[in-house]
Amino acid sequence: MGHENPTDEQAHDYELFLLERILNDSSRTLTDFEMTPPQLDWSLQAENPLLAEQLDYNPAEERALAEADIQKMNTEQREAFDRIIASVEQNLGKIFFLEGAGGTGKSFVYNTVAHHLRGQSVIVLCVSSSGISALILVGGRTAHFMFKIPIDGLTSESTCAIPKESLRAGLIRAAGL
Structure with a gap:
C-alpha cells in the first residue's frame, strides 16, 4: 500500500x-x-513503490504544519512562498532560487512549500546538491541520488542514468514540484 x-x-x-x-x-x-x-x-x-513513498504523507497533518509555518513567515518569505505555490498551482514550470546567508530561512520556506503541497496530495521531490542540506529538507535527497547524476568521470557528454520507463522516471514525471 x-x-x-x-x-x-x-x-x-x-x-x-x-x-x-x-x-x-x-x-x-x-x-x-x-x-x-x-x-x-x-x-x-x-x-511504483517510489511513488508510494512520496505519497506516504498524511495530508491533514501536512496542511496543519504548513498553516503553522506560514504564520511564522516574514514578508519576504511569504512572498517567495506565494510565488512558488502560484507557479505550481498554475502549472507554470518556473524555476526559483532562494538566496541568502545561512540561517535566513531558505530551508524553512522550502519545507513550508513542501508541507503545503503535500497537504494537497501533490508529489514534492525535495532535492539538494549536498547531503547536509538534503538532511534539512523534509524527505530530502541529494540531486545525485534522485537524478542518478554520475559522480566520477563527469564530462560534457555525461547524462543522468535514469531509463525513460523506469520507476524513478515515473516518479519524476508524477511530481508537481
Missing part, C-alpha cells in the same frame, strides 16, 4: 482497490456485488 501508518479509511479503500483488481481478472467489478468502489486511484502506488 505504501503508507507506513495508514488510517482505517485508507486501509479499507486500498482493500477495495485490491478486491477490484481481483474481480477485474474475471471481468467483474465491485458494483456487480453492490459494493462501493475505491475512492482513490491506488494503481500508480501499487505499481
